[in-house]
Amino acid sequence: MEGFVIKNLNTLDEMSLNEIESILENAQKFSEGLVFKRLADKIAVNLFFEPSTRTHYSFEIAERKLFMSPLSFFREASSLVKNETFFDTVRVFDSFCPDVLVVRSSEEAFYKSLINKLHVPIINAGDGTGSHPTQSLLDLLTIIQEFGSFERLSVAIIGDVKHSRVAHENFKILTRIGCKVYTSGPAEISEKNLNYIDFNYAIKNCDIIYLLRIQHERHHFSKFCFDNYNKIYGLNFDNINLLKPGAVVMHPGPVNRDVEIESKLVEHPRSRIFKQVKNGVFVRMAVLRYVLE
Amino acid sequence: MEGFVIKNLNTLDEMSLNEIESILENAQKFSEGLVFKRLADKIAVNLFFEPSTRTHYSFEIAERKLFMSPLSFFREASSLVKNETFFDTVRVFDSFCPDVLVVRSSEEAFYKSLINKLHVPIINAGDGTGSHPTQSLLDLLTIIQEFGSFERLSVAIIGDVKHSRVAHENFKILTRIGCKVYTSGPAEISEKNLNYIDFNYAIKNCDIIYLLRIQHERHHFSKFCFDNYNKIYGLNFDNINLLKPGAVVMHPGPVNRDVEIESKLVEHPRSRIFKQVKNGVFVRMAVLRYVLE
Amino acid sequence: MEGFVIKNLNTLDEMSLNEIESILENAQKFSEGLVFKRLADKIAVNLFFEPSTRTHYSFEIAERKLFMSPLSFFREASSLVKNETFFDTVRVFDSFCPDVLVVRSSEEAFYKSLINKLHVPIINAGDGTGSHPTQSLLDLLTIIQEFGSFERLSVAIIGDVKHSRVAHENFKILTRIGCKVYTSGPAEISEKNLNYIDFNYAIKNCDIIYLLRIQHERHHFSKFCFDNYNKIYGLNFDNINLLKPGAVVMHPGPVNRDVEIESKLVEHPRSRIFKQVKNGVFVRMAVLRYVLE
Numbered sequence: 001m002e003g004f005v006i007k008n009l010n011t012l013d014e015m016s017l018n019e020i021e022s023i024l025e026n027a028q029k030f031s032e033g034l035v036f037k038r039l040a041d042k043i044a045v046n047l048f049f050e051p052s053t054r055t056h057y058s059f060e061i062a063e064r065k066l067f068m069s070p071l072s073f074f075r076e077a078s079s080l081v082k083n084e085t086f087f088d089t090v091r092v093f094d095s096f097c098p099d100v101l102v103v104r105s106s107e108e109a110f111y112k113s114l115i116n117k118l119h120v121p122i123i124n125a126g127d128g129t130g131s132h133p134t135q136s137l138l139d140l141l142t143i144i145q146e147f148g149s150f151e152r153l154s155v156a157i158i159g160d161v162k163h164s165r166v167a168h169e170n171f172k173i174l175t176r177i178g179c180k181v182y183t184s185g186p187a188e189i190s191e192k193n194l195n196y197i198d199f200n201y202a203i204k205n206c207d208i209i210y211l212l213r214i215q216h217e218r219h220h221f222s223k224f225c226f227d228n229y230n231k232i233y234g235l236n237f238d239n240i241n242l243l244k245p246g247a248v249v250m251h252p253g254p255v256n257r258d259v260e261i262e263s264k265l266v267e268h269p270r271s272r273i274f275k276q277v278k279n280g281v282f283v284r285m286a287v288l289r290y291v292l293e
Numbered sequence: 294m295e296g297f298v299i300k301n302l303n304t305l306d307e308m309s310l311n312e313i314e315s316i317l318e319n320a321q322k323f324s325e326g327l328v329f330k331r332l333a334d335k336i337a338v339n340l341f342f343e344p345s346t347r348t349h350y351s352f353e354i355a356e357r358k359l360f361m362s363p364l365s366f367f368r369e370a371s372s373l374v375k376n377e378t379f380f381d382t383v384r385v386f387d388s389f390c391p392d393v394l395v396v397r398s399s400e401e402a403f404y405k406s407l408i409n410k411l412h413v414p415i416i417n418a419g420d421g422t423g424s425h426p427t428q429s430l431l432d433l434l435t436i437i438q439e440f441g442s443f444e445r446l447s448v449a450i451i452g453d454v455k456h457s458r459v460a461h462e463n464f465k466i467l468t469r470i471g472c473k474v475y476t477s478g479p480a481e482i483s484e485k486n487l488n489y490i491d492f493n494y495a496i497k498n499c500d501i502i503y504l505l506r507i508q509h510e511r512h513h514f515s516k517f518c519f520d521n522y523n524k525i526y527g528l529n530f531d532n533i534n535l536l537k538p539g540a541v542v543m544h545p546g547p548v549n550r551d552v553e554i555e556s557k558l559v560e561h562p563r564s565r566i567f568k569q570v571k572n573g574v575f576v577r578m579a580v581l582r583y584v585l586e
Numbered sequence: 587m588e589g590f591v592i593k594n595l596n597t598l599d600e601m602s603l604n605e606i607e608s609i610l611e612n613a614q615k616f617s618e619g620l621v622f623k624r625l626a627d628k629i630a631v632n633l634f635f636e637p638s639t640r641t642h643y644s645f646e647i648a649e650r651k652l653f654m655s656p657l658s659f660f661r662e663a664s665s666l667v668k669n670e671t672f673f674d675t676v677r678v679f680d681s682f683c684p685d686v687l688v689v690r691s692s693e694e695a696f697y698k699s700l701i702n703k704l705h706v707p708i709i710n711a712g713d714g715t716g717s718h719p720t721q722s723l724l725d726l727l728t729i730i731q732e733f734g735s736f737e738r739l740s741v742a743i744i745g746d747v748k749h750s751r752v753a754h755e756n757f758k759i760l761t762r763i764g765c766k767v768y769t770s771g772p773a774e775i776s777e778k779n780l781n782y783i784d785f786n787y788a789i790k791n792c793d794i795i796y797l798l799r800i801q802h803e804r805h806h807f808s809k810f811c812f813d814n815y816n817k818i819y820g821l822n823f824d825n826i827n828l829l830k831p832g833a834v835v836m837h838p839g840p841v842n843r844d845v846e847i848e849s850k851l852v853e854h855p856r857s858r859i860f861k862q863v864k865n866g867v868f869v870r871m872a873v874l875r876y877v878l879e
Contacts, residue, residue, distance in 0.1 A: 043650050045643075053377065054385060057338075057366065061389045064336050064362040069650040073643065074367060074660060084639065084840040092640060092839070095863035096647045253385070254377035277388035346670065347678060350631075350659065354682045357629050357655045367660060546678070547670040570681035 007291045009123045010111045011131040012173045019290075020137070020177070026286035027141050030065075031279065039292055040067035042099035047073045047090065048125070049105045054253055054277060055125050055134065059102050062284035071098070087113060094118045100292060121291040131169040135252055138283040139170060140177070142276050143208060146248055150178040156202035157181065159212035159233060159260060162189040166252045167212055182206065185233050199233055204242050211235065211251040211260040235261040240268065248272045300584045302416045303404045304424040305466045312583075313433070313470070319579035320434050323358075324572065332585055333360035335392035340366045340383065341418070342398045347546055347570060348418050348427065352395050355577035364391070380406060387411045393585060414584040424462040428545055431576040432463060433470070435569050436501060439541055443471040449495035450474065452505035452526060452553060455482045459545045460505055475499065478526050492526055497535050504528065504544040504553040528554040533561065541565045593877045595709045596697045597717040598759045605876075606723070606763070612872035613727050616651075617865065625878055626653035628685035633659045633676065634711070635691045640839055640863060641711050641720065645688050648870035657684070673699060680704045686878060707877040717755040721838055724869040725756060726763070728862050729794060732834055736764040742788035743767065745798035745819060745846060748775040752838045753798055768792065771819050785819055790828050797821065797837040797846040821847040826854065834858050 012020065030036070044063045048056045056072070063070035073093070084092075086105060093101060094117075102123045103110065108130040111122060126132040140150075147153055155174050161167040161183045171194055174181045183194040184202045203209065214229065230236055235249060243249075249261070249271045257263040266273055305313065323329070337356045341349045349365070356363040366386070377385075379398060386394060387410075395416045396403065401423040404415060419425040433443075440446055448467050454460040454476045464487055467474045476487040477495045496502065507522065523529055528542060536542075542554070542564045550556040559566055598606065616622070630649045634642045642658070649656040659679070670678075672691060679687060680703075688709045689696065694716040697708060712718040726736075733739055741760050747753040747769045757780055760767045769780040770788045789795065800815065816822055821835060829835075835847070835857045843849040852859055 041653060043647065053366075053382060057364065057386065058389060060364050061336065061338075061391060064364065067334060071643065071646050071650065073639075083842070085843065088840060088843075089639060091860060092863050093643065095860045096644060096867050097864065098647060254381060256376070257378065257381075274384060274388045277385050278390065281389050346659075346675060350657065350679065351682060353657050354629065354684060357657065360627060547674060549669070550671065550674075567677060567681045570678050571683065574682050 006118070006121050008111065008121050009133055009287055009291055011124065012133045012136055012169060013131075017177060020140070020173070023137060023283070023286045023290050024141055024144060026289055027137070027279070027282040028145070030282040030285045031141075031145075036285070036289065037067055039099075039288065042068045042292065044068050044070045044100050044102060044288070045073065045093050045096070045098045046070060046102045046125075047093060047104070049075055049086065049103075050126070052104060052126070054280065055104065055132075058277070058280040059123075059125065059134075059284050062281050062288060065281065066285055066288060068099075068288070086110065087117075090114060091117065094120050100288065123287060123291060126165065129163065129165050132165045133169065134280070134284055134287055135166050136169045136173050137287065138276055138280045139166075139210070139250060139252075140173065141279045141283050142250065142272050143179075145275075145279075146272065147207065150174070153179045153208065154206045155179050155181045155208040155210055156197065156206040157183045157194075157210045157212065158199065158202060159185045160189045160214050161185055161191050161194065161212065163215050164212045167194075170210065185212075186229075200239075200242075203239050205244060207244065207247050209235070209243065209247060209249045211249065213252060213254065214256055214259055229259050230262060234259060235265055237262060237265070240265055240270065243270060250276060253277065299411070299414050301404065301414050302426055302580055302584055304417065305426045305429055305462060306424075310470060313430070313466070316430060316576070316579045316583050317434050317437060319582055320430070320572070320575040321438070323575040323578045324434075324438075329578070329582065330360055332392075332581065335361045335585065337361050337363045337393050337395060337581070338366065338386050338389070338391045339363060339395045339418075340386060340397070342368055342379065342396075343419070345397060345419070347573065348397065348425075351570070351573040352416075352418065352427075352577050355574050355581060358574065359578055359581060361392075361581070379403065380410075383407060384410065387413050393581065416580060416584060419458065422456065422458050425458045426462065427573070427577055427580055428459050429462045429466050430580065431569055431573045432459075432503070432543060432545075433466070434572045434576050435543060435565050436472075438568075438572075439565065440500065443467070446472045446501065447499040448472050448474045448501040448503055449490065449499040450476045450487075450503045450505065451492065451495060452478045453482045453507050454478055454484050454487065454505065456508050457505045460487075463503065478505075479522075493532075493535075496532050498537060500537065500540050502528070502536065502540060502542045504542065506545060506547065507549055507552055522552050523555060527552060528558055530555060530558070533558055533563065536563060543569060546570065592704070592707050594697065594707055595719055595873055595877055597710065598719045598722055598755060599717075603763060606726070606759070609723060609869070609872045609876050610727055610730060612875055613723070613865070613868040614731070616868040616871045617727075617731075622871070622875065623653055625685075625874065628652075628654045628878065630654050630656045630686050630688060630874065631659065631679050631682070631684045632656060632688045632711075633679060633690070635661055635672065635689075636712070638690060638712070640866065641690065641718075644863070644866040645709075645711065645720075645870050648867050648874060651867065652871055652874060654685075654874070672696065673703075676700060677703065680706050686874065709873060709877060712751065715749065715751050718751045719755065720866070720870055720873055721752050722755045722759050723873065724862055724866040725752075725796070725836060725838075726759065727865045727869050728836065728858050729765075731861075731865075732858065733793065736760070738766075739764075739794065740766045740768065740792045741794040741796055742783065742792040743769045743780075743796045743798065744785065744788060745771045746775045746800050747771055747777050747780065747798065749801050750798045753780075756796065771798075772815075786825075786828075789825050791830060793830065793833050795821070795829065795833060795835045797835065799838060799840065800842055800845055815845050816848060820845060821851055823848060823851070826851055826856065829856060836862060839863065 060070045104125040106128045108128040182197045184199045251273050353363045397418040399421045401421040475490045477492045544566045646656045690711040692714045694714040768783045770785045837859045
């Protein structure tokens, strides 16, 4: 590997805005139908140590659309049941000499333990409560497609800010790229220092209403709050019409229907929720191209 | 998607005999070695929400023999553990823009909830106690290969008629296509209104003895019946020689050895059980061609 | 299938040294970058009835590097939950007419029950406490790359000899191919009749120190022994420097860090542990070529 620099994608913090914009441009080309065969037959290994539908399979689809050969590792059928460590499992796949590793782990900043240990580029597909760069990139793509620019846009990130890697990473990158970013939601799961604003103010004044998923599996949330969540901090038939003209609704998924958003509004004309899913494929194609070219 | 009609395969009831025969003709060509590359690199997503060997993997093999790129979804490693609904999971995969979705669910007629919601063709790979069209098609292919025609054939469907989607769908399609169809088996799991006949009469007089699987996992069957099942309603060394000359034995699998059929008879010259498995691949190749061309 | 002889890989005992050497030569070519397209698009079915990372995924990588189309069967999502037998599951996949089956099972010599029953070549990827031929082949490749020849080499197989298929198969093949082979380790899990020598003698005098994995999952090992294992029968910072000049350390993996070997020594200059993993891919490419050409 001597003489070669391996390009990884760990977190957007490490990347320049130029690099990010170049990925978004390529993603846009893929969304317009660009057929790209230069990565054909390259082997991508998807190592998901946590369950995932959207991210895992959207990487697999992205790899297939690039004519790559994707291998997916399933924890349950692996030597992890023989107590093999995370590090050794990754090193084993590295020793197989594939072309790229896509890794999700519940351990924050897992990629730090792998620096200079691998011979193959690695893409962070989510690290615990750390970051989730391809999610942020697909959000950026969805926003730029909608508004043409990030300048002067106001974004309200609403809900379980405290437990959300998406919230933190999006807050940082959207601020860096030129948006005005606010947060809102129930006090218990908010972070007041992240431009906290009143929910009703947010709904009426922001260009982008970014709803966060209540993560049952990551924390215990009081039953009372949960039952009334949609009324107080969610989108419903009462407040959907208060949105600013041109405003759009986003959500990283999976949606808790009738919690963050009333079920019948998930595919409302204001919603970009499935558009985000669609863009996830294009952004991941661009990210694969970024680390492999 | 405007202007395009998406072709799905939900149930044979919705299809004309012409369409069915055209699928069988293409399946026959595949069984004779036709190499067909027009679907190469198209992405098939196999969404199995229930465990399956035969159907799931036979679709995967069919896709590979067509040089397609098959992605298989594993429930255990997905966001279903985060309570994502069936509908949202299917919509997410639809948003990925693959070329076709192959779906099995335990929910009867699940495809009805998806009408006009998807942008990609869908193939029903079994819907609860509803239908299982590719199973029926592979049975038809096996019969036509054996007898050259459906006219004047008599078919006895034997066993757990009550809980079997295969029994009901085969009863309908075989009748429609020109066979005389009977059922037989223990009273508790029979349907007397479906041309019920005596088991011993069936064995001696029908061209096709179609044994059904006792589905332990779908119902509780009294232990007594089960222990004696093979003697009374199964094929064994005593009654195999009573079969009409030229008659064949079929079973959708997986076989409960020594229940529906004595273990050593599974590969008897009269048995077409593994022939059916083989034909499953060809029929699924033809079905993929049908929805994708 | 008449007139054709199907080539299987069951155990090295059945193979001539010429055949083994020819596989090693091809593996060496693959390690040097040989691009081989004659097996492109052939369908390999990987049937792992036991959890595995190294063997399973290294076969999948080998198949992809040969441009083959690999299908992997996951026990948890299969009809095994409907009590389908091992034999019927294998026969179903055989009826699908793929090009090769790669099978691991916990049943010793499972391949014997399949003789003359299959229409497709089969590769043994480990049979219970029986053999694991591709592991032995990758060990042979690693040794020949290191020493250029097997003549006059001394090998010490150390540890859980009793429960290890690797130990037994390697003892036999290394002896047959010209090495002097010894074993060592705790009395309770040793086999005194396999050239048993003292551990400290082995460490100082053998060219190859082959550490075996303590298989927690296969037997109950007394806690006392386990706690002190590394000090008495493992490699550590005290004894690593006693190794003979030029000697190398091997381990089939997964390593129990700080048991068979001190964690910080796993990637020591004397260790070939990840080299073995890497060679596993090349050897499996050569084995696929061997059975398919």
